[in-house]
Amino acid sequence: MNRLHGLLGLGWTLGISALAEVPVIPRPTKVEEKAGTWQITEGAKVRIGNQPESAVILDLLSKASGRKLEAAKEGEAASVVFSLGKPAVEDGPGAYKLQITEKGALLSAGTGEGLFNAAQTLAQLLEASPNAVPAVSISDSPRFAWRGYMLDESRHFSGETAVKRLLDAMAHYKLNRLHWHLTDSSGWRIEIKKYPKLTSIGGRGNETDRSDNAPVQFYTQEEIKRIVAYAAARHITIIPEIDMPGHADAAVLAFPEHDGGGMIQKGDPKKWPNFTFNPAKPETLAFLDDILKEVAPLFPNAGMIHFGGDEVNFGWKKWPELPDVQSLMKKENLKDLPAIETWFNRRMAGTINGLGLKTGGWDEIAERDLPKDKTVVFWWRHDKPGILRKALDDGYPVVLCPRRPLYFDFLQDPSHKAGRNWGGINPLADVYDFPAGLKLSEKDEKQVLGLQACLWTETCLTQARRDFLTWPRLVAVAESGWTAPNRKDFASFEARLKLQLTWLKSHGIASWDPFAKSPEVSDQGAAVDYPDKPE
Ligand code: ACM
Secondary structure, three states: OOHHHHHHHHHHHHHHHHHOOOOOOOOOOEEEEEEEEEOOOOOOEEEOOOOOOHHHHHHHHHHHHOOOOEEOOOOOOOOEEEEEOOOOOOOOOOOEEEEEOOOOEEEEEOOHHHHHHHHHHHHHHHHHOOOOEEEEEEEEOOOOOEEEEEEEOOOOOOOHHHHHHHHHHHHHOOOOEEEEEOEEOOEEOEOOOOOOHHHHOOOEOOOOOOOOOOOEOOEOHHHHHHHHHHHHOOOOEEEEEEEEOOOOHHHHHHOHHHEOOOOOEOOEOOOOOOOOEOOOOHHHHHHHHHHHHHHHHHOOOOOEEEEEOOOHHHOOOOHHHOHHHHHHHHHHOOOOHHHHHHHHHHHHHHHHHHOOOEEEEEHHHHHOOOOHHHEEEEEOOOOOHHHHHHHHHOOOOEEEOOHHHHEOOEOOOOOOOOOEOOOOOOOHHHHHHOOHHHOOOHHHHHHEEEEEEEEOOOOOOOHHHHHHHHOOHHHHHHHHHHOOHHHOOHHHHHHHHHHHHHHHHHOOOOOOOOOOOOOOOOOOOOOOOOOOOOO
C-alpha cells in the first residue's frame, strides 16, 4: 500500500531477533510470543461494536495493514474482534489485552479507551509486518493516566490541519492529553463571540511579525469544536489554557482598559508593556469571567480550564499604583503583591470551579492557596524542586512538565544552534529517562497524574521546525508516561524508534533523525533572542 510497508515489514522480520521483542512503542507491560503467524486478508471482517470511534478504528487498521477492512455485520464471523467489558487487567481505564493467533486478533478491555489503545498496538504490529503478524499475547496498562503535550499557539500559530496531524500521531503512541496554550502576549488564538476584538486585534501577528499588516490568526469556535471532536474520537482530551493575570499583552492590546502594567524582558526593552490584566478592577474580572464561560462549553470533556498563573511577578510592579488595587487591598486587608495575586487566583478559580471544572495552573499556583481537590498543578520550574515537593505534600494532583528535560524548545543535540541551552539541553535520552531522577515515592506516584512535554514556539515560524523540535522526543515521552520503570530500556527504545521514524515521515511529520543526524531545522531569522523569559 505504501512505502512504509516495504521498510517496516522487513524491519520486524529482520529485527525480531535483534530486538527480541514486538516492535511497539510504548513498550507493553507483558508480552508472550507464540508460535505461528497471522495473515490479514483484503476485506477481512472487524467486529468493533458500537464505539463512537468505530470508523476511526476501522480506518486505522485498514491503513496499517494496507488492506481495506470491513465492519462485520450482526452474526457474521470476524477475524478481528473487539470485546468490551472484560477487563484485561485490573489497573486503570487504559488497560487492554491483545491476543493474536493464526486465525486473527482478539482485543479486550474494560473501557473504550482500553480498546482504542489495543487498536493502536495492533496497528503498530500490522505496520511492522502486514503479511505475517507473529502470534502474540499482550497484557498492557499505563503507568500514568496523563500522557501529554502542550502546544503554544500564541507565539506562532499551527492551524487545524497541523493539529489534527499531531493528534493522529499522539494517538499512535497512546498519548492522551493536548494542553492547548491558546492565549499569550504574542497573540490571542481563540474566538470569543462576546469580544470579537480579542481575535481581530489580539490575534494579529505573532512573535516574529508584529506589524500592522501581519495576518490575523486564530481558531473559530467551529474549528475548535471540530478539533475537540477529532481528538475525542482518538481518546485525547484537549485542555484549553487562557493565561492570566500575566501574559496578557494581546488581550490588552484589544482592550486597553484591562491593563495592569507590563514588564521589561531581558534583552528587549519593547517586550512586554501590558503584561498583566488589572487584577482588581471589577470590569476586568467580569470580562475574564465572560471569557471563561464561553470557553468552557467548547471543551465538554476537558474537566478543566488551565488559567496559567505563571510569571506574574515579572509584571506586577505597577499593581500598587492602580486605584482598583488600592481599594481592594484596603477592603480585603491585602498586605503585599503576593496577597493580591492570591486573591486574584482564588477569585478566578472560583469562576472555573463554579462551571463544574477543575483549575489547572503553572506551579506558581501551589503558593496561591487554591482548593486541593479542584486544582491541578503543572510543575515546570525544574530548578525549583521545592515547589514540586510543596505541591505534593500539600496534596495537589500534579502534572510533571519541567523545563529540563520536557521543554522541547531546548536543543536536543549539542550540534544544534537554535533553541534554549540553560546550563544544559534536552536530548532524547534525558527525555526518555524522566522521571527517574525525581525518585518519586509510592505516595508521590499516586498524586502525579502524569507527564507532558511543552513546545513553546518563539523560534518556530514553520511547521517543519515544530515537527523537528517535537519529534522524536515526543515518542520518548509516550514511553516514559506509559511504561513501568522496570520495563524501560533506552537501547531497546532506540531500536524500536527506528521504525517509527519511517512512520512519522510517511504521515507527513518531519521528525529529526537522531541516527542519521539529519540537518537542523532552525527557522533562522525567527526570534531567536533567548532568553525570552526572564529568570
Ligand atoms: C512557563 O514556561 N512560563 C510556564
